Amino acid sequence: MRVLAYGDVLDLALELVAAGREISDNVVLLVAGDQEEKIQGLKGPNEVLLCKDVKSDDQESLVELITSIAQDFDAILLPNDRRGRELVGVIAHKIGGSSTTDVSSLRLENGVLVIERITLGGKAIAVEELSLPAVMTIQKGRFKPLEDIEPEVREIQAPKIERRIEVLEKKEKPRVGVPLDKAEIVVAVGRGFKKKEDLKLAYELAEILGGVVGATRPLAADLKWMEEEVWIGISGVRVAPKVLVVVGASGQQQFSAGIMDSKIVVAVNNDSSAPIFEHADYGVVMDLYQFLPALIKKLKEAKGA
Amino acid sequence: MMVTLMDIAVLIKQSLDVQELRVDQDTGKIYIEEAPTKAGDIDLNAAEEAVRIKEKVGGKATAIMLSTWGASGKRLKEAKEALKRVLAMGLDDAVLIMGEEGQKADTYVVAKTLAEVIRDNYQLVLAAEGSDDNFSGLLPARIAAELDWPFIAYATALELEGEYVKVTRSLEDYEETVRVKLPAVIAVTQEINKPRVPKLMDIVKAGKKPLDQRDFTPPSEPKIAIRELKVPKVERKNVIIEGDVEEAAEKLLQALKEEGAL
Ligand SMILES: Cc1cc2nc3c(=O)[nH]c(=O)nc-3n(C[C@H](O)[C@H](O)[C@H](O)COP(=O)(O)OP(=O)(O)OC[C@H]3O[C@@H](n4cnc5c(N)ncnc54)[C@H](O)[C@@H]3O)c2cc1C
Numbered sequence: 179m180r181v182l183a184y185g186d187v188l189d190l191a192l193e194l195v196a197a198g199r200e201i202s203d204n205v206v207l208l209v210a211g212d213q214e215e216k217i218q219g220l221k222g223p224n225e226v227l228l229c230k231d232v233k234s235d236d237q238e239s240l241v242e243l244i245t246s247i248a249q250d251f252d253a254i255l256l257p258n259d260r261r262g263r264e265l266v267g268v269i270a271h272k273i274g275g276s277s278t279t280d281v282s283s284l285r286l287e288n289g290v291l292v293i294e295r296i297t298l299g300g301k302a303i304a305v306e307e308l309s310l311p312a313v314m315t316i317q318k319g320r321f322k323p324l325e326d327i328e329p330e331v332r333e334i335q336a337p338k339i340e341r342r343i344e345v346l347e348k349k350e351k352p353r354v355g356v357p358l359d360k361a362e363i364v365v366a367v368g369r370g371f372k373k374k375e376d377l378k379l380a381y382e383l384a385e386i387l388g389g390v391v392g393a394t395r396p397l398a399a400d401l402k403w404m405e406e407e408v409w410i411g412i413s414g415v416r417v418a419p420k421v422l423v424v425v426g427a428s429g430q431q432q433f434s435a436g437i438m439d440s441k442i443v444v445a446v447n448n449d450s451s452a453p454i455f456e457h458a459d460y461g462v463v464m465d466l467y468q469f470l471p472a473l474i475k476k477l478k479e480a481k482g483a
Numbered sequence: 484m485m486v487t488l489m490d491i492a493v494l495i496k497q498s499l500d501v502q503e504l505r506v507d508q509d510t511g512k513i514y515i516e517e518a519p520t521k522a523g524d525i526d527l528n529a530a531e532e533a534v535r536i537k538e539k540v541g542g543k544a545t546a547i548m549l550s551t552w553g554a555s556g557k558r559l560k561e562a563k564e565a566l567k568r569v570l571a572m573g574l575d576d577a578v579l580i581m582g583e584e585g586q587k588a589d590t591y592v593v594a595k596t597l598a599e600v601i602r603d604n605y606q607l608v609l610a611a612e613g614s615d616d617n618f619s620g621l622l623p624a625r626i627a628a629e630l631d632w633p634f635i636a637y638a639t640a641l642e643l644e645g646e647y648v649k650v651t652r653s654l655e656d657y658e659e660t661v662r663v664k665l666p667a668v669i670a671v672t673q674e675i676n677k678p679r680v681p682k683l684m685d686i687v688k689a690g691k692k693p694l695d696q697r698d699f700t701p702p703s704e705p706k707i708a709i710r711e712l713k714v715p716k717v718e719r720k721n722v723i724i725e726g727d728v729e730e731a732a733e734k735l736l737q738a739l740k741e742e743g744a745l
């Protein structure tokens with residue numbers, strides 16, 4: 179079994195290497211040219227393939243590069259971010275492989291590659307048998323980077339490609355670097371907030387609790403009241419805090435799939451039939467505009483005392 | 484600017500309504516039979532985008548669905564309902580490829596089948612970034628690879644420019660505007676538009692639009708076998724805190740303290 183790992187973000191790529199080690203003791207990491215300086219002292223993979231003429235933001239070249247070396251591998255692991263997810267299906271099909279996404283565990287059973295992934299909007303875990311070669315994206319935060327092996331670095335060349343996708347413009351997205359997936363306390367806000375300014379209630383609550391603020395997809399991606407990196411759910415970040423306070427979010431399955439690993443979930447929603455209450459340990463059926471100020475006041479008093 | 488007539492294929496999945504799906508944590512039973520199916524939410528965004536393109540440059544848009552939920556009874560009716568919904572939004576006709584219940588088909592097999600329906604007949608394929616029930620986003624990518632057409636995912640804006648399409652795609656770090664020559668396959672996000680709500684007249688008319696139902700013959704063996712579906716164990720207390728605002732705040736803090744969470 180030989181495994182190839184590639185990720186546009188090197189930290190994530192090292193998680194992929196660790197995932198690969200579950201099924202193979204020969205995991206090769208592909209590194210794009212613009213990440214070259216980061217491979218100094220890097221540990222984990224058995225070998226690093228450095229391709230200087232491809233950059234990590236060049237999806238079209240990456241498809242061709244990975245496809246061109248795929249015959250040496252039984253499994254190709256990519257990150258479950260949007261770049262990884264854009265690549266996985268195309269690469270799998272080009273090499274005649276199986277494909278799956280958002281893999282949370284993988285193992286070999288009598289030579290059969292078996293993976294698990296969340297499906298049905300978080301209501302089920304699918305156990306899938308993949309034929310080889312297999313191409314898959316790996317859920318973030320599931321595998322701890324390994325620090326054992328110091329890899330050899332080998333340079334490889336990119337195949338010549340005929341470009342079909344012309345990039346006209348690139349705008350960097352604003353990023354704040356909120357460590358949502360690692361936070362101990364998270365306040366998650368939804369469309370129950372009427373105005374962007376009202377979110378200060380949530381920020382104040384998060385501050386007193388020593389936590390961070392996350393959001394539902396519509397609030398971040400549609401209304402753009404917050405950075406996109408903070409949206410929680412099946413298409414966003416998965417959180418696993420000690421306490422999650424969900425305020426003004428309906429708890430639709432695609433959101434709730436991202437909060438399953440939270441230890442204690444508190445829900446504040448003025449609609450007693452909102453599905454979020456099924457996913458909560460403690461529910462408060464109230465207008466957030468009345469409840470949050472009262473809660474914040476009580477917390478402040480408790481702190482002062 | 485040159486105006487091209489477009490023929491657009493819109494992929495519609497008969498998706499399980501995961502919101503309505505019941506699971507039993509104790510027995511591990513997943514009540515799939517009992518849950519309804521519907522057109523995927525983001526499929527509606529793809530359909531809306533197709534209708535908008537048609538309104539601008541003319542042409543035709545076809546809804547294409549491959550279902551392996553069973554070619555009879557409730558599931559067939561639901562499949563037709565899902566298609567009727569997008570026809571009512573303004574798509575012109577529909578192709579429904581119906582397989583037997585439980586027929587083995589993964590994205591590899593489905594892509595191979597749909598690519599043959601699409602090849603030579605359409606210049607643009609629109610699909611959702613992911614389905615409601617499985618959210619892998621693999622199918623449009625595989626169709627693109629099978630047809631050897633360029634694939635762009637996570638589109639938040641789309642504009643036709645003659646025989647080119649300009650797409651804004653939203654990746655983690657960047658928002659990129661790219662241009663590709665048609666034919667192409669594009670997967671859209673939920674944010675690209677607001678799907679229109681059809682009027683009663685449109686719904687009546689949709690019932691008369693052509694629906695071409697075909698049988699599904701898998702072109703090859705699948706590459707994935709689903710061995711099992713398990714119900715994840717998530718224990719929640721589901722306590723509703725009663726009282727007025729002050730009391731509720733007090734009780735919640737108390738509860739969190741007892742949990743050792745504060
Ligand atoms: C394939 C797919 C993937 C998706 N991925 C994600 C994802 O990753 N993350 C995600 O979040 N969504 C995702 N969605 C969207 C998801 O289905 C829901 O539409 C979304 O989560 C709803 O966001 P919301 O709760 O903020 O808004 P709404 O559903 O509109 O809920 C607002 C809630 O606020 C409550 N409320 C209103 N006023 C008040 C008040 N004054 N006080 C207290 N409560 C109040 C209401 O009762 C309501 O329950 C996805 C959808 C699809 C189809």
